[in-house]
Amino acid sequence: MLVFAISDKGGTGRSVTSTNIAFRRALQGDDVCYLDFDFGSPTVGAIFGVRSAERGTERGGMHSYLQEKTEDPYRVDIWTDSDRSALRSRPPGAGQLILLPGDSSGGEFPASPRAVDRCVRLFSRLREEFDLCMVDLSAGRSYAADMVLAATARAELSDVPFRWLVFHRWTRQHIIAAAGLVFERRGLLDVGAAHGHDKTALAERIRFVRTAVVEANAPERSALRSTQLAWLDECDRDLHELARRHGVGRTAMLGKVPLDPVLQWREQILVDEDVYASQIANESTIRAFDHIATKIFDARAWEGL
Amino acid sequence: MLIMGEVQTGLLRNLGELGEPKCREVLGLVSGEEPRTSMRPLPYAISPEQFTGVDCRLPGVSGARIRGTGTVAQHAVIVGGRVLQASAYATVVAGAADHRLPWSHYLARPGDIEVHGRPRWADMAEGFMAAEMPMDALNLSAIGGRLMAAVQESPHLDGKTPFKSTRTHLRWVLWRGEAGAPPLLLTLGKGSLRTLRLTGEPATDVTAFCEDLALHDWLLTTIQAIIQRALIGTAAPSQIAARLAPAIDHLMHLWMPGARVPDSYQHLWKELERRPGFSRQWASSVTRIRDQIAVNTLSLLSAAVMTESGHEPDGDISPHRGASQDDP
Ligand SMILES: Nc1ncnc2c1ncn2[C@@H]1O[C@H](COP(=O)(O)OP(=O)(O)O)[C@@H](O)[C@H]1O
Ligand SMILES: [Mg+2]
Numbered sequence: 323m324l325v326f327a328i329s330d331k332g333g334t335g336r337s338v339t340s341t342n343i344a345f346r347r348a349l350q351g352d353d354v355c356y357l358d359f360d361f362g363s364p365t366v367g368a369i370f371g372v373r374s375a376e377r378g379t380e381r382g383g384m385h386s387y388l389q390e391k392t393e394d395p396y397r398v399d400i401w402t403d404s405d406r407s408a409l410r411s412r413p414p415g416a417g418q419l420i421l422l423p424g425d426s427s428g429g430e431f432p433a434s435p436r437a438v439d440r441c442v443r444l445f446s447r448l449r450e451e452f453d454l455c456m457v458d459l460s461a462g463r464s465y466a467a468d469m470v471l472a473a474t475a476r477a478e479l480s481d482v483p484f485r486w487l488v489f490h491r492w493t494r495q496h497i498i499a500a501a502g503l504v505f506e507r508r509g510l511l512d513v514g515a516a517h518g519h520d521k522t523a524l525a526e527r528i529r530f531v532r533t534a535v536v537e538a539n540a541p542e543r544s545a546l547r548s549t550q551l552a553w554l555d556e557c558d559r560d561l562h563e564l565a566r567r568h569g570v571g572r573t574a575m576l577g578k579v580p581l582d583p584v585l586q587w588r589e590q591i592l593v594d595e596d597v598y599a600s601q602i603a604n605e606s607t608i609r610a611f612d613h614i615a616t617k618i619f620d621a622r623a624w625e626g627l
Numbered sequence: 628m629l630i631m632g633e634v635q636t637g638l639l640r641n642l643g644e645l646g647e648p649k650c651r652e653v654l655g656l657v658s659g660e661e662p663r664t665s666m667r668p669l670p671y672a673i674s675p676e677q678f679t680g681v682d683c684r685l686p687g688v689s690g691a692r693i694r695g696t697g698t699v700a701q702h703a704v705i706v707g708g709r710v711l712q713a714s715a716y717a718t719v720v721a722g723a724a725d726h727r728l729p730w731s732h733y734l735a736r737p738g739d740i741e742v743h744g745r746p747r748w749a750d751m752a753e754g755f756m757a758a759e760m761p762m763d764a765l766n767l768s769a770i771g772g773r774l775m776a777a778v779q780e781s782p783h784l785d786g787k788t789p790f791k792s793t794r795t796h797l798r799w800v801l802w803r804g805e806a807g808a809p810p811l812l813l814t815l816g817k818g819s820l821r822t823l824r825l826t827g828e829p830a831t832d833v834t835a836f837c838e839d840l841a842l843h844d845w846l847l848t849t850i851q852a853i854i855q856r857a858l859i860g861t862a863a864p865s866q867i868a869a870r871l872a873p874a875i876d877h878l879m880h881l882w883m884p885g886a887r888v889p890d891s892y893q894h895l896w897k898e899l900e901r902r903p904g905f906s907r908q909w910a911s912s913v914t915r916i917r918d919q920i921a922v923n924t925l926s927l928l929s930a931a932v933m934t935e936s937g938h939e940p941d942g943d944i945s946p947h948r949g950a951s952q953d954d955p
């Protein structure tokens with residue numbers, strides 16, 4: 323299974339959320355590979371606590387592989403190479419967790435036919451080894467998105483299931499932007515169709531994930547006055563209505579992740595220890611990641627809208 | 628003189644076991660020549676040698692910039708219609724000159740790389756065993772990787788595998804060695820890398836031994852990964868049995884150490900059997916799997932008896948990692 327993580331804007335929580343989902347899936351027993359295709363800023367290494375690949379690698383990462391400069395892209399085994407001790411022991415029954423970082427000196431590059439070929443080869447190769455490949459794409463309409471849309475339309479990958487997760491914050495602007503990224507002119511559906519995807523089928527493989535959401539029953543709200551609460555509830559209703567009108571409503575949503583105090587401070591993987599031992603992160607955040615990690619593979623969550 | 632090589636081993640991208648005629652077609656297509664095949668003791672196919680020209684820095688721990696020019700030999704192997712290996716190797720020899728000669732010179736010596744200047748064998752051998760080589764050094768992994776990809780992308784294969792597994796890389800070197808060096812030293816490196824130091828007179832028929840060792844190391848690695856993931860002692864017996872099934876269906880019958888190794892290298896297998904005890908480890912994994920299957924059979928039987936006597940058997944959670952992996 324290939325899962326593409328995208329967002330219209332930077333700073334939505336795409337990388338933090340998708341890495342945490344990948345981590346939960348590995349804990350659930352799947353062999354997981356996380357690919358950093360955010361070519362403009364390959365920083366996923368930092369989230370996994372891998373100092374040597376904090377801003378990508380110099381040893382031939384994703385950029386080098388896709389541009390035919392290396393045959394074996396550099397791999398980081400999170401269970402052994404993370405500098406965060408809480409990540410450095412593989413729990414019993416957990417699957418592999420491998421990061422393929424970008425190049426530290428790489429930038430955006432066009433999705434040439436050669437690059438698409440390489441991308442097809444990479445995905446086919448990873449399929450031998452992994453149950454889930456999570457691909458973190460650059461924000462917005464990017465070469466990276468263009469390349470993977472072209473690759474997944476190719477015959478060689480026709481029987482590899484794939485899904486798209488569109489991450490957005492729960493605000494007016496983000497809702498409208500996320501919808502635009504998918505449905506508007508030159509959006510994912512348009513570009514996908516140009517590469518030979520069936521638009522309806524492609525739409526069924528796209529779901530939205532809301533990040534850093536303040537829930538109605540969140541503890542933060544207890545400090546508010548009743549007038550403020552009423553106002554917030556009204557805003558929330560407006561947002562739901564707006565989301566529905568833009569095709570980003572409840573049915574198109576795969577899950578939502580609550581605002582988390584730890585993630586607000588730092589981009590990191592939440593381990594159970596953060597919740598139960600040091601009690602700094604919220605259990606509901608981990609549960610949300612777990613829930614999405616399960617739903618990605620739940621056929622019922624991906625039936626026609 | 629020394630020989631250095633790398634063997635990559637992985638599961639062939641095809642759901643079913645590949646029959647002999649198909650193996651011929653697949654390997655024939657990548658090399659353009661007829662592969663050799665044999666049926667006993669296991670179906671085996673090997674492509675004819677191909678050569679890749681190289682002109683690059685040679686590995687070394689000292690950091691000295693030593694260059695070499697010549698060709699790397701490579702061939703692909705399919706064992707049991709199931710396991711694919713790409714083997715790339717070169718014989719490094721002292722050069723006829725300290726600069727690059729016309730290509731015709733190197734083409735007359737296929738599989739040799741000539742060193743420009745004075746070779747430092749020990750330095751080169753150790754450099755080749757290092758986990759991270761300089762990016763511009765001779766990269767047998769890339770040459771093997773391309774061959775592996777060419778086979779895996781064959782239109783004669785259906786592109787799917789019956790279970791997920793990791794490729795292993797066995798990097799090896801054979802030379803006369805320093806005085807007192809053991810005949811063989813196998814080390815499990817980072818991730819899927821293994822290194823093998825062999826001491827003896829360099830001869831290219833050693834590749835058959837290295838490939839056989841790489842195959843068995845891969846089998847052991849893969850079966851142990853399957854066992855580790857089956858959560859024996861935690862999961863339900865039926866679930867454990869389903870997770871162990873690929874080992875029984877696809878791997879167990881492939882264990883035949885030394886079957887294709889020339890007599891002159893059989894003593895090396897004996898050494899490996901003594902320490903780390905390859906077949907001992909394999910036997911203990913196989914026993915573990917058989918025991919679990921027996922437990923599952925027993926629990927199925929007792930469930931059947933319970934049902935007959937009017938009790939409901941326990942609900943069976945469907946296995947998370949079953950036969951078909953990708954299906955949504
Ligand atoms: N659930 C959350 N609660 C609070 N902060 C979050 C949450 N998810 C992400 N963040 C924070 O939002 C910021 C942007 O996240 P990041 O994943 O880097 O965004 P992107 O990849 O979309 O650019 C980071 O500081 C991150 O820690
Ligand atoms: Mg990011």
